[in-house]
Amino acid sequence: MRISAKADYAVRALAELAATESGHPVKGEVLATRQGIPLNFLENILRELRHAGIVRTQRGADGGYLLARPAAQINLAEILRAVEGPLAAVQGTRPDELVYDGAAASLVEVWVAVRANLRAVLERVTLADLAKGTLPAAVRKIAAKPDSWLPH
Numbered sequence: 001m002r003i004s005a006k007a008d009y010a011v012r013a014l015a016e017l018a019a020t021e022s023g024h025p026v027k028g029e030v031l032a033t034r035q036g037i038p039l040n041f042l043e044n045i046l047r048e049l050r051h052a053g054i055v056r057t058q059r060g061a062d063g064g065y066l067l068a069r070p071a072a073q074i075n076l077a078e079i080l081r082a083v084e085g086p087l088a089a090v091q092g093t094r095p096d097e098l099v100y101d102g103a104a105a106s107l108v109e110v111w112v113a114v115r116a117n118l119r120a121v122l123e124r125v126t127l128a129d130l131a132k133g134t135l136p137a138a139v140r141k142i143a144a145k146p147d148s149w150l151p152h
């Protein structure tokens with residue numbers, strides 16, 4: 001799986017927003033500065049996240065962005081789907097909709113398993129987990145395996 005800059009920026013900005021527990025709106029400029037994200041790019045991402053119901057805006061001099069729901073109710077899979085679409089697609093098609101013939105027939109099961117494993121991690125981790133630095137035990141266990149850190 002390749003994580004685009006857009007997806008990475010979306011998660012980082014929302015983690016920053018989740019860490020701001022004041023209940024006050026946070027300006028896009030502040031989120032961009034804290035995470036080193038180009039402001040124009042971030043504003044477009046935040047617009048998509050607003051349309052997806054993940055963030056909301058408050059207008060005015062003290063306006064900015066707020067999470068639309070508690071951080072514990074927003075998982076990473078939801079964020080990635082909002083900015084990138086389905087978690088796993090093969091040439092734009094969902095794995096469960098694929099049909100291959102011959103020697104490649106069982107490849108459908110591989111793609112479905114890949115999607116299931118992505119979901120097993122991304123649907124478990126919430127913005128609250130990121131903001132607090134307390135990842136679920138199952139995710140920490142996967143990341144703790146030495147071969148998880150190998151580049152290939």
